[in-house]
Amino acid sequence: xxxxxxxxxxxxxxxxxxxxxxxxxxxxxxxxxxxxxxxxxxxxxxxxxxxxxxxxxxxxxxxxxxxxxxxxxxxxxxxxxxxxxxxxxxxxxxxxxxxxxxxxxxxxxxxxxxxxxxxxxxxxxxxxxxxxxxxxxxxxxxxxxxxxxxxxxxxxxxxxxxxxxxxxxxxxxxxxxxxxxxxxxxxxxxxxxxxxxxxxxxxxxxxxxxxxxxxxxxxxxxxxxxxxxxxxxxxxxxxxxxxxxxxxxxxxxxxxxxxxxxxxxxxxxxxxxxxxxxxxxxxxxxxxxxxxxxxxxxxxxxxxxxxxxxxxxxxxxxxxxxxxxxxxxxxxxxxxxxxxxxxxxxxxxxxxxxxxxxxxxxxxxxxxxxxxxxxxxxxxxxxxxxxxxxxxxxxxxxxxxxxxxxxxxxxxxxxxxxxxxxxxxxxxxxxxxxxxxxxxxxxxxxxxxxxxxxxxxxxxxxxxxxxxxxxxxxxxxxxxxxxxxxxxxxxxxxx
Amino acid sequence: xxxxxxxxxxxxxxxxxxxxxxxxxxxxxxxxxxxxxxxxxxxxxxxxxxxxxxxxxxxxxxxxxxxxxxxxxxxxxxxxxxxxxxxxxxxxxxxxxxxxxxxxxxxxxxxxxxxxxxxxxxxxxxxxxxxxxxxxxxxxxxxxxxxxxxxxxxxxxxxxxxxxxxxxxxxxxxxxxxxxxxxxxxxxxxxxxxxxxxxxxxxxxxxxxxxxxxxxxxxxxxxxxxxxxxxxxxxxxxxxxxxxxxxxxxxxxxxxxxxxxxxxxxxxxxxxxxxxxxxxxxxxxxxxxxxxxxxxxxxxxxxxxxxxxxxxxxxxxxxxxxxxxx
Numbered sequence: 076x077x078x079x080x081x082x083x084x085x086x087x088x089x090x091x092x093x094x095x096x097x098x099x100x101x102x103x104x105x106x107x108x109x110x111x112x113x114x115x116x117x118x119x120x121x122x123x124x125x126x127x128x129x130x131x132x133x134x135x136x137x138x139x140x141x142x143x144x145x146x147x148x149x150x151x152x153x154x155x156x157x158x159x160x161x162x163x164x165x166x167x168x169x170x171x172x173x174x175x176x177x178x179x180x181x182x183x184x185x186x187x188x189x190x191x192x193x194x195x196x197x198x199x200x201x202x203x204x205x206x207x208x209x210x211x212x213x214x215x216x217x218x219x220x221x222x223x224x225x226x227x228x229x230x231x232x233x234x235x236x237x238x239x240x241x242x243x244x245x246x247x248x249x250x251x252x253x254x255x256x257x258x259x260x261x262x263x264x265x266x267x268x269x270x271x272x273x274x275x276x277x278x279x280x281x282x283x284x285x286x287x288x289x290x291x292x293x294x295x296x297x298x299x300x301x302x303x304x305x306x307x308x309x310x311x312x313x314x315x316x317x318x319x320x321x322x323x324x325x326x327x328x329x330x331x332x333x334x335x336x337x338x339x340x341x342x343x344x345x346x347x348x349x350x351x352x353x354x355x356x357x358x359x360x361x362x363x364x365x366x367x368x369x370x371x372x373x374x375x376x377x378x379x380x381x382x383x384x385x386x387x388x389x390x391x392x393x394x395x396x397x398x399x400x401x402x403x404x405x406x407x408x409x410x411x412x413x414x415x416x417x418x419x420x421x422x423x424x425x426x427x428x429x430x431x432x433x434x435x436x437x438x439x440x441x442x443x444x445x446x447x448x449x450x451x452x453x454x455x456x457x458x459x460x461x462x463x464x465x466x467x468x469x470x471x472x473x474x475x476x477x478x479x480x481x482x483x484x485x486x487x488x489x490x491x492x493x494x495x496x497x498x499x500x501x502x503x504x505x506x507x508x509x510x511x512x513x514x515x516x517x518x519x520x521x522x523x524x525x526x527x528x529x530x531x532x533x534x535x536x537x538x539x540x541x542x543x544x545x546x547x548x549x550x551x552x553x554x555x556x557x558x559x560x561x562x563x564x565x566x567x568x569x570x
Numbered sequence: 571x572x573x574x575x576x577x578x579x580x581x582x583x584x585x586x587x588x589x590x591x592x593x594x595x596x597x598x599x600x601x602x603x604x605x606x607x608x609x610x611x612x613x614x615x616x617x618x619x620x621x622x623x624x625x626x627x628x629x630x631x632x633x634x635x636x637x638x639x640x641x642x643x644x645x646x647x648x649x650x651x652x653x654x655x656x657x658x659x660x661x662x663x664x665x666x667x668x669x670x671x672x673x674x675x676x677x678x679x680x681x682x683x684x685x686x687x688x689x690x691x692x693x694x695x696x697x698x699x700x701x702x703x704x705x706x707x708x709x710x711x712x713x714x715x716x717x718x719x720x721x722x723x724x725x726x727x728x729x730x731x732x733x734x735x736x737x738x739x740x741x742x743x744x745x746x747x748x749x750x751x752x753x754x755x756x757x758x759x760x761x762x763x764x765x766x767x768x769x770x771x772x773x774x775x776x777x778x779x780x781x782x783x784x785x786x787x788x789x790x791x792x793x794x795x796x797x798x799x800x801x802x803x804x805x806x807x808x809x810x811x812x813x814x815x816x817x818x819x820x821x822x823x824x825x826x827x828x829x830x831x832x833x834x835x836x837x838x839x840x841x842x843x844x845x846x847x848x849x850x851x852x853x854x855x856x857x858x859x860x861x862x863x864x865x866x867x868x869x870x871x872x873x874x875x876x877x878x879x880x881x882x883x884x885x886x887x888x889x890x891x892x893x894x895x896x
Contacts, residue, residue: 342878343571
């Protein structure tokens with residue numbers, strides 16, 4: 076592999092592992108040294124091993140296409156991405172601060188709406204959010220927490236500053252892949268784990284279980300289940316995996332029934348049994364055909380009634396998607412100041428709201444440089460990436476924005492950070508983002524690191540797995556590594 | 571606490587696992603037998619299709635009943651529901667949808683099996699490669715059973731795998747025994763008479779029963795002793811009596827097993843009392859296969875598709891929930 080690393084160049088973007096083409100950052104020193112010293116054949120063998128393990132473990136996700144649904148093998152890049160421990164501690168604090176403000180916001184919106192009355196956020200922004208659910212008014216879920224599981228997307232700009240790009244509050248996915256990526260790295264590169272302090276991630280399922288248990292109406296021995304839309308959902312593998320790892324019952328809507336006592340029961344081989352907590356992996360739109368979409372065959376008629384009575388806990392709470400909206404996103408720093416009276420620790424990506432006339436003007440003038448997003452889409456769909464777009468696409472978007480300015484926001488095109496990645500031409504820089512997962516119940520928990528998604532195509536900024544992105548194991552590495560490196564350098568010098 | 575839907579899936583997972591292993595074994599033993607036999611006998615490649623009751627699905631004319639085509643039909647033909655590839659696909663599907671109750675390593679084993687089949691299915695017409703493939707499949711099945719046996723708590727999920735396994739096994743054993751009626755027929759050909767010893771031995775081998783037969787029944791291998799052993803032996807786990815007994819044992823562990831249990835006892839008794847020689851033998855096996863089908867329906871009605879809206883079940887649920895609160 077020597078040759079491949081020799082040709083490595085960092086370019087103008089921030090590089091996660093390298094200071095320059097040859098010089099690793101302090102925290103990644105050991106990893107880069109190890110990989111550089113592998114022969115090309117050995118490295119290639121490891122890559123093949125990892126692919127074989129992925130097939131054997133059946134790590135897949137489903138892609139919907141015209142030709143039918145295809146189970147695709149997970150794309151995993153063998154070179155881990157590293158974040159130093161001290162930086163991560165700050166990020167973790169910022170993530171907790173953010174989710175706490177968001178949860179306070181959702182609670183406020185469905186109850187007293189003080190933030191609207193105080194003029195911090197306009198009422199129509201909240202009411203127009205696709206995730207707003209009238210049926211949730213007046214509710215207070217356990218601990219006043221609505222978004223129990225959040226997956227925030229973090230990106231860096233060319234200076235290395237970490238920004239929050241979005242807060243995924245509805246049914247964020249990817250955590251199983253984070254866990255499996257670590258399993259893969261441990262199988263394929265076990266030697267690099269020696270004598271390095273890499274924060275373990277494998278206890279996430281235990282934290283998930285404890286958080287869910289903290290929501291149970293009756294605290295003793297609650298029955299906790301994960302609700303999946305079924306095998307044709309793109310994240311079915313993750314649902315089954317989490318059920319297995321956390322000891323949850325894997326349910327489909329048809330397994331459940333709400334009885335006259337307004338409790339939720341599951342159909343078991345021993346008759347009906349009461350369920351206390353449901354970790355739902357279906358959109359709240361589909362959860363109760365009696366309240367939301369009547370055509371839903373995935374949901375459980377009557378479950379909202381049971382939830383409102385406090386007979387069952389649902390995570391994430393129905394209606395929490397109100398805060399998962401790209402217009403509301405722009406107000407999160409305000410929320411942090413308003414509810415917590417704190418300075419935001421993690422910055423938002425600078426955002427122009429097209430609903431404000433002066434900002435709209437700026438956006439329309441600078442369309443070719445900007446990223447424009449509709450308020451309520453995820454997975455990277457329906458957006459315009461100005462610098463990569465064709466003239467006619469830009470003009471089409473201009474019309475869309477003018478027609479419905481309230482529905483759009485715009486952001487500068489960030490030159491996302493890159494990190495060394497195994498490509499057919501050897502090791503090369505590829506763009507990455509990071510999705511840590513934040514659990515909130517009686518208390519907060521943040522995964523050490525998270526899921527690093529990587530755009531495998533040269534120059535591409537699209538990291539979504541549904542659009543050909545891959546992933547990497549993510550290491551939070553302690554100071555320990557730097558200390559040991561100094562120690563071993565000293566030894567060498569003394570010799 | 572096992573969902574009815576999941577109960578059904580682990581049950582079928584175990585049935586297909588058993589079917590896969592038995593099919594692979596039967597094909598290999600049959601191949602080995604035919605290599606020893608003259609061509610003009612009643613027993614030929616098509617006998618295998620008959621054992622699976624798949625005559626009507628077989629696409630070719632008589633001229634196409636050669637080794638290669640029969641093997642492709644039994645192993646990789648999508649149109650044949652009991653083809654090995656279909657059984658394997660069913661194992662995988664059922665495992666994928668019940669990962670929360672099956673041991674973690676099941677998933678890996680099943681995926682390896684799936685990959686093996688995907689890479690090698692095209693080789694089935696080649697006798698040497700086919701036998702190698704089938705031996706590997708048998709080994710994977712044994713691994714999966716080993717994982718279930720050593721890592722699964724003895725709870726409802728496990729009981730359903732055992733019931734599924736033994737219903738499938740008894741069904742398969744009875745189908746293989748049907749072949750024996752060819753050996754018992756008064757009008758059997760000279761060549762069958764000539765090779766009788768080898769044929770009975772093959773029958774034992776296709777159920778991996780030869781060694782235990784020799785140990786417990788003692789040589790020589792004779793027809794009536796083979797039938798006695800494979801039908802009524804109490805210790806050999808592939809004998810019909812043993813399978814039925816085990817089904818009874820696992821049924822008793824489940825809630826409200828009265829209906830299926832009564833049926834299981836009736837079948838066991840019938841088998842115990844039946845005359846197993848000659849003319850009555852074929853009808854006995856037909857009876858058994860029919861009864862096993864009914865027993866399956868009884869199990870499904872009892873635990874997979876019970877009427878949850880009925881008053882009785884609701885009362886049951888109430889008692890259960892009050893029990894769990896106390």
